[in-house]
Amino acid sequence: MKPIDLRSDTVTKPTPAMRRAMAEAEVGDDIYGEDPTARRLEELVAERLGLQAALFVPSGTQANQIAMGLHCRLGDEVLADAGSHIIHYESGALSGLWGVQPAPLAGERGLFSPEQVKAAVRTDFIGPRSRLVSLENTHNRGGGKVWPLDRFRAVVDASRAAGLAVHLDGARLFNAAVVTGTPASAWASLTDTTAVCFSKGLGAPAGSAIVGSRELIAEARRLRKRLGGAMRQVGILAAGALYALEHHVERLAEDHVHARRLAAGLAELPGVTVDPGQVETNMVVAEFPGAQADTVAKLAAQGVLAGATGSSPRAVRLVTHLDISAADIDEVLVRIRRGLAG
Ligand SMILES: *Cc1c(COP(=O)(O)O)cnc(C)c1O
Numbered sequence: 001m002k003p004i005d006l007r008s009d010t011v012t013k014p015t016p017a018m019r020r021a022m023a024e025a026e027v028g029d030d031i032y033g034e035d036p037t038a039r040r041l042e043e044l045v046a047e048r049l050g051l052q053a054a055l056f057v058p059s060g061t062q063a064n065q066i067a068m069g070l071h072c073r074l075g076d077e078v079l080a081d082a083g084s085h086i087i088h089y090e091s092g093a094l095s096g097l098w099g100v101q102p103a104p105l106a107g108e109r110g111l112f113s114p115e116q117v118k119a120a121v122r123t124d125f126i127g128p129r130s131r132l133v134s135l136e137n138t139h140n141r142g143g144g145k146v147w148p149l150d151r152f153r154a155v156v157d158a159s160r161a162a163g164l165a166v167h168l169d170g171a172r173l174f175n176a177a178v179v180t181g182t183p184a185s186a187w188a189s190l191t192d193t194t195a196v197c198f199s200k201g202l203g204a205p206a207g208s209a210i211v212g213s214r215e216l217i218a219e220a221r222r223l224r225k226r227l228g229g230a231m232r233q234v235g236i237l238a239a240g241a242l243y244a245l246e247h248h249v250e251r252l253a254e255d256h257v258h259a260r261r262l263a264a265g266l267a268e269l270p271g272v273t274v275d276p277g278q279v280e281t282n283m284v285v286a287e288f289p290g291a292q293a294d295t296v297a298k299l300a301a302q303g304v305l306a307g308a309t310g311s312s313p314r315a316v317r318l319v320t321h322l323d324i325s326a327a328d329i330d331e332v333l334v335r336i337r338r339g340l341a342g
Pocket residue numbers: 058059060061062064085086136138139140169171172197199200208
């Protein structure tokens with residue numbers, strides 16, 4: 001029985017057409033600024049996000065961390081949801097690389113309010129200097145939650161009024177764009193820097209971009225080099241990302257349909273608690289009868305790979321993506337039903 005892998009949208013394999021685009025990519029030494037494919041990708045991403053310039057980097061973590069380095073100085077503080085990727089999943093890079101400390105905000109599925117920003121900004125002279133606010137759209141630990149544009153704008157306005165710079169971790173920004181029918185630039189153009197991933201739902205094997213003003217991106221190029229992220233004939237990877245951006249954005253809608261369908265099916269299973277109304281994009285978080293690790297093992301034994309998630313001790317996360325079909329969803333539901341019965 002072939003396992004159906006719903007652990008993450010990062011597990012996708014490049015399609016034959018994407019591999020062809022990569023194999024045929026025109027390349028040059030990108031550190032000399034001579035890789036035409038990386039350049040095309042950067043121009044396209046900047047245009048799509050409504051900002052001046054972009055830089056291709058190896059990972060979303062590096063894109064976020066370059067942003068931290070651009071905006072912050074030693075001893076500064078970054079306001080972000082307590083469950084944000086920059087606090088939770090980047091190996092302590094905020095403090096480890098930049099000497100910056102997090103000011104974790106208690107968001108609701110990753111979303112916080114202008115009032116929370118105002119209350120968290122330090123104005124006393126012995127406190128750290130509040131320097132940056134970082135928002136995540138869609139929110140990973142929030143179960144793929146979308147930041148409504150009005151609320152996002154209100155937080156950006158409050159942050160600017162408090163003198164903060166604004167970063168958007170848009171690893172899954174295109175999911176938010178597709179499900180709301182709002183261009184990704186509507187969020188990104190309000191920020192100083194935005195990071196996007198090509199290796200999540202878009203299905204490229206690697207790569208992210210950081211986007212911002214020409215001036216910030218020129219400095220980002222220095223920081224990328226310092227972090228060891230500058231590469232040579234990187235057009236081979238950039239071609240995968242470019243292919244993803246040109247062919248795999250609109251299809252994210254299918255992942256969202258599959259996730260809703262999965263949630264509706266799970267809601268009918270005895271002992272499983274899931275609110276299909278909470279499924280906004282490509283993630284389903286469901287509570288199962290047993291402990292997280294037991295459920296993950298039980299599902300794996302049935303050929304369904306799922307992940308533990310932070311939201312509760314019994315919550316399991318299932319993520320739809322490019323390599324999951326509607327038939328796979330039906331099969332997943334059959335297998336889970338069998339697993340719970342057995
Ligand atoms: C995956 C992800 C990233 C970047 O992760 P990498 O594995 O370093 O590419 C950043 N932010 C969020 C919200 C993510 O889900």
